[in-house]
Amino acid sequence: MTAFFVQSDILPVAIYTDINHPDFTGGVVTVGSFDGVHRGHQALLKQVTAIAERYHCRSMVVTFATHPRMLLDKNTPERWLLNTTDEKNMLLAQAGIDDILILPFDREMSQMTANEFVRKIIIGKLHAKYWVVGEDHSFGKNRDGNAENIATLTDITQIQLFKEDLIKCECGMLTNKDTAFAEKISSSAIRKLLSDGQPEAANRMLGYEYPLSGKVIAGNRTGRTIGFPTANIEPPPNKILPRDGVYCVRTDLDGEQFYGMTYVGKRTVVQPPDDTPQVETHIFDFKRNIYGKILRLSFMHRIRDDIRFKNLEQLQTQLQRDEQQIRNLVCRV
Numbered sequence: 237m238t239a240f241f242v243q244s245d246i247l248p249v250a251i252y253t254d255i256n257h258p259d260f261t262g263g264v265v266t267v268g269s270f271d272g273v274h275r276g277h278q279a280l281l282k283q284v285t286a287i288a289e290r291y292h293c294r295s296m297v298v299t300f301a302t303h304p305r306m307l308l309d310k311n312t313p314e315r316w317l318l319n320t321t322d323e324k325n326m327l328l329a330q331a332g333i334d335d336i337l338i339l340p341f342d343r344e345m346s347q348m349t350a351n352e353f354v355r356k357i358i359i360g361k362l363h364a365k366y367w368v369v370g371e372d373h374s375f376g377k378n379r380d381g382n383a384e385n386i387a388t389l390t391d392i393t394q395i396q397l398f399k400e401d402l403i404k405c406e407c408g409m410l411t412n413k414d415t416a417f418a419e420k421i422s423s424s425a426i427r428k429l430l431s432d433g434q435p436e437a438a439n440r441m442l443g444y445e446y447p448l449s450g451k452v453i454a455g456n457r458t459g460r461t462i463g464f465p466t467a468n469i470e471p472p473p474n475k476i477l478p479r480d481g482v483y484c485v486r487t488d489l490d491g492e493q494f495y496g497m498t499y500v501g502k503r504t505v506v507q508p509p510d511d512t513p514q515v516e517t518h519i520f521d522f523k524r525n526i527y528g529k530i531l532r533l534s535f536m537h538r539i540r541d542d543i544r545f546k547n548l549e550q551l552q553t554q555l556q557r558d559e560q561q562i563r564n565l566v567c568r569v
Contacts, residue, residue: 249329252337253301255361262363263293263334267375269303269423272318273327275443276370276421280400281331284368287398291366294334298362299324300341306474307341317474318423318430323447337362350381359395368398433479435535445486445534448475448515452526455516456503462552464559466499466516469531477513478535480542484562487519488532494519495566497558498533501542505551518555520563537565 250259264287270277281297288295301321305312319327321338328336339345339357348356353376358364367386374382386397419425421441429438430446439445450469459466471477480501487494496519502510517533539558545551 249325249333250335251325252335253339255337255339255357259335260362261294262365263296264288264291264366264368265296265298265358265362265364266368267298267358268370268373270297270299270324270328271303271423272426272442273324273331274318274421274423274426274441276441278331278443280368280370281328281333283398283400285332287366287368288334293365295332296335296337296362296364297328297333298337298339298357299328301338302341304341304346307343307346313476315474315476316427318426318442318446318476320449320472320475347377350376350386352376353381354386364395366396366398368400370400427476430476430478433481433538433541435478435483435538439536445536446478447532447534448472448477449530449532450515452529452531454527455514458503458505458548459516459518462548462555464518464552464555466518467526467531468514468516469533471515477515478538480513482539482542482558483535484537484539484565485517486534486536487517488534489519489526489529494522495562496520496522497539497555497562498535499542505545505548518559520559537562 252259264284266280266284268277273281284295284297303317306316325336358367369386372382374380426438426441429435429441435446448469448471450471452467453470455466455468457465477500481499483498483500485496485498487496496517498515498517500513500515502512503514503516515533517531539561543554545554
């Protein structure tokens with residue numbers, strides 16, 4: 237399992253936000269939120285790029301600036317997404333996609349039927365010749381379009397439809413066969429694993445280590461008083477945080493990678509505790525001033541729950557144990 241980091245603002249992919257762009261001359265398209273761009277998505281994208289190569293045309297992913305559920309379901313938590321836009325674009329580019337079209341998902345689009353979406357966008361604007369869908373994909377108002385009825389949505393027949401089988405995960409392996417213990421790979425399943433404090437299982441579904449990036453900001457400087465200075469980051473809005481606790485992480489700073497341990501929680505040892513979870517990382521063997529820089533984390537293992545300590549001495553003793561445990565882990569990587 238490898239870390240995933242956004243390496244550059246320059247991506248080997250064309251990114252569009254204008255649906256009326258003149259460059260859309262027809263090719264192979266797939267549509268979805270693609271949150272996480274997990275191993276199930278990657279299998280579908282592999283088919284998209286293979287078809288594009290076979291028919292000598294461009295491959296396109298149509299996705300959305302806002303996840304539809306965050307507009308349609310008011311019960312969706314504020315921090316719910318697996319990827320920022322930049323992370324998703326990089327992952328799609330790494331999968332070999334030529335073009336990404338990012339559409340605004342607003343009330344007007346939410347009221348568009350599947351028939352209208354096919355007729356007005358897939359055919360009318362993108363001039364698609366081939367369409368790849370997951371067998372459980374649905375779209376349109378009231379999710380009235382799916383892999384089974386797409387062919388009957390319009391009387392236009394020049395689009396060739398390709399369906400991708402469900403992808404399942406069992407003991408870290410992928411299979412298209414249904415087994416008693418296989419679990420379908422999905423963004424929802426990955427979110428639950430992260431919320432339950434199981435980054436290892438989430439990473440197996442993702443195909444990479446769960447990333448979190450942010451600008452290093454000033455904290456309360458408690459860590460440095462007990463020998464564990466930390467880099468506090470301001471995580472992106474809406475991106476899900478792993479369950480409160482201590483984690484073994486890889487870090488990336490200006491292209492240099494280090495191991496470290498990250499605390500996610502409300503700092504209950506501090507009085508009063510924070511209102512919202514904080515993300516603090518102690519980078520091993522590192523003594524630089526990095527305020528204002530972007531620190532990128534990849535979550536590898538969860539070490540323990542968030543513990544309430546009576547004093548800083550108890551916290552220091554536990555952090556020493558945490559560091560030794562993590563150093564033992566990374567020595568085996």
